[in-house]
Amino acid sequence: MNREHLNAQSDVTVLGLGQMGSALAGAFLAAGRRTTVWNRTPAKADALAAAGAVRAGTVAEAVTASELVVVCLLDHSAVSALLDPVAESLAGRTLVNLTSGSPEQAREMASWAAGHRVRYLDGGIMTTPDGVGDRASMILYSGSPEAFAAHRETLAVLGDPVDLGADAGLASLYDAGLLGLMWSVFGGWLHATALVGADGVAAGTFTPVAERWLTTVSGFMRRYAGQIDAGHYPGDDATIDVQLVAIEHLLHAGRERGIDGRLPELHRDLMAKAVAEGNGGDSYARLVDAFRGR
Ligand code: NAP
Secondary structure, three states: OOHHHHHOOEOEEEEOOOHHHHHHHHHHHHOOOOEEEEOOOHHHHHHHHHOOOEEOOOHHHHHHOEOEEEEOOOOHHHHHHHHHHHHHHHOOOEEEEOOOOOHHHHHHHHHHHHHOOOEEEEEEEEOOHHHOOEEEEEEEEEEOHHHHHHHHHHHOOOEEEEEOOOOOOHHHHHHHHHHHHHHHHHHHHHHHHHHHHOOOOOHHHHHHHHHHHHHHHHHHHHHHHHHHHHOOOOOOOOEHHHHHHHHHHHHHHHHHOOOOOHHHHHHHHHHHHHHHOOOOOOEHHHHHHHHOOO
16 A cells, blocks of 8 residues: 555545456546555555555555545445444445345435435446446436535546435435336347348348437337326327237247247237227336226
8 A cells, every 4th residue: 555645535435446446547547636545455456456446455545545435345235334333434425336235225325324424325327347438428416416426526436427416315226227127128129130030131230220220219208207297198109009909920920930928028018908808099108007007
């Protein structure tokens, strides 16, 4: 550890130098921020130290090196175990927790931080390590508005900072929902790729067409969001009745080609239920009720 550097104070401390933590620290360094780093396995700090980071010998040294402390570990229990013993050293500083977790864990962490006079922001990194430092990448934040305002500029080094407001649980809630969206899109794309692939169409040929279609679909989502908020689902574009007939073509094509049909069968079943309940004339957005468990 270089004590002179620590005494001079860093702009930011990064705790946890796994794949993501190393990318975060690397982005701060690349943007010219004085960066202090710590990792449980010290060797993971070697490359960053060689690139100019200050290596802290202990967690306490790391958290007192900067007003802004970013933590990115495997999970929340690792974060609690690491930070509980240094809570007093963290008092008066800002903690940004970019470790994935549930909204409930984030809110628990926020109240722990408030109890120790620590300004707390929870975050959701909506990219992989190679996307950190790219302005096109979104990083979601929720929690202390003062902390976000004070450190917005530094956090912008990691990617576009999206402020979701004062409820610390929201970044994790959005993160979970957005990952669910990603898995659903991956599932639909992989199913479609298998389907067209059965007739010899390469994934690389099909995917640009699929990308254009996703742009159209996101336009539908924007329209349907208004309907969901209004609780009113005019079937003035494509009714559930019409789509229930259309999905049978997909199921038929899949059966003929030996494609696993469970994904479209789920959608077919949700549509059939809506029709059975007398809502076949509504738009597809009506199916939000099925997910709400109504
Ligand atoms: P990783 O490469 O496995 O790194 C895990 C880090 O956690 C390492 O620094 C590890 O230290 C540390 N750690 C684990 N248990 C610990 C403990 N009990 N005490 C102290 N340190 C501990 O994982 P990662 O990909 O960097 O992911 C880190 C977080 O970022 C996760 O919450 C993940 O969900 C989130 N995230 C990752 C991505 C991604 O694409 N990778 C994207 C978005 C969000 P050691 O080196 O000593 O093992």
